[in-house]
Amino acid sequence: MEVQFNVVLVLIFCFHSVASDGNIDIAEPSTQFVTQDIFQTVINGIKEAFDRRMNSTVAELQQAIAEIENLKLLNLACSEEMSCLKVKFGNSSESNVSEQLPESLERKGKLDIIFVLDGSGSVQWNFNDIITWTQRMAGKFDVESGLIQIGVVQFSGKTGHNPLEFITTEIALGSITSNSRLQRAIGEITRRGTLTYTAAALLKTLSDFQNAPRWTDRDTKKVIVLLTDGRYSTDSYHLDEAAKRVRSQGIIPFAVGVGSFNKRELQVIATGDNSSDERIFTMESFDGLDGIVTKLSDLIFRSN
Structure with a gap:
């Protein structure tokens, strides 16, 4: 023309x-x-x-x-577990749709996530596995979209010290808006302590949410993903109260237990119901972490 x-x-x-x-x-x-x-x-x-x-x-x-x-x-062909059936589109031939495909569909809505990572002595030989898993999880969320913000808190402790000295905001919620820089920042996190102050970690994370720009935005979903291998938290006597306070503020907790975890504590964190395994993931070793990345990321998007 x-x-x-x-x-x-x-x-x-x-x-x-x-x-x-x-x-x-x-x-x-x-x-x-x-x-x-x-x-x-x-x-x-x-x-x-x-x-x-x-x-x-x-x-x-x-x-x-x-x-x-x-x-x-x-969407109609995908089940609740996000596994897809074979679907015909137009004149194309029948094809087997990958289970990964629904992740490529646009996911709308604002989402704030803080990963809360166990940095105690018992994970010293597996802390790199925790970091790699956190990078893979973060890779499922696009912080460059402006809809999703990610933060990271590490919790541990040492005898004779204030637990808050070893509960550290490694990445402030929403402070990084580049996917590549977020991956680098997670990769630079190093393990800090020996003890396991889980209750204190939940309260510190709640404080991080409250100090973030979107705390008062009711349209923003707020999620905690806590990973631990500790059999018992050092401050387990405060755990129930701390978890209740977090949930009462509208924050949705997911609990991931690896190895010698205490399932009851995971239940206290996730829902407070010792008869429910909702929002709980458990595995015998750190080798199993990769296997939950896709399912956990899907559940985070669908949680309410």
Whole structure:
């Protein structure tokens, strides 16, 4: 279409030049030709270009509508566990949709997550595994979208010291808005202590939420993901009260236990119900952490 317009403009320029050379014999018929033929050519060209553009726009709209319908079919085909059936789209052949595919669908809504990591002595040989897992989990969330904010708190302690000395905000909630910088910052976290002050860690994390910009925004979902391998928390006598306070503020806790975890404590953190395993993930070794990344990230998005 652009070439056609250029040709028309060149023709007009050429005839206009001939018609303007002062020769009366040439000027009159050329003017008549421009008036009748070239003018009509321009009109026809514009009309044809407009018709083509309209046809193209209609085709684009039809394609967009078809894509939206495909997404609807995909959502219907996915079960609660996010495993998908085989789906036909348009004229394409039947294909096996990956379990990973729903993660690529747009997830709307504001979400604040703080990962609370056990940095006590019992994880000293596996702390790198915890960091790698946290990086993988963080990689499931796009902080560059402006909708999701991530923070990291590490908890531990030492005998004879104030527990708060070893409960550290490693990454302030929402302080990093680049996915690559977030990965680097998580990778730079080092283990700090020996004891396990879980209750104090929950209260410190609550404070971090309350000091974050979106604390008063009711449209922002707030989630804690706490990972520990401790059999008993050093401050277990405060754990129930601390967990209740966190949940009462509308924060949704997930508890991940590895190795010699105390399941009752995980239940206290997640729901306070010792008969429920809701929002709890357990595994015998750190090798199992990778296996829960996809499911846990999906549950975080769907939790309420």
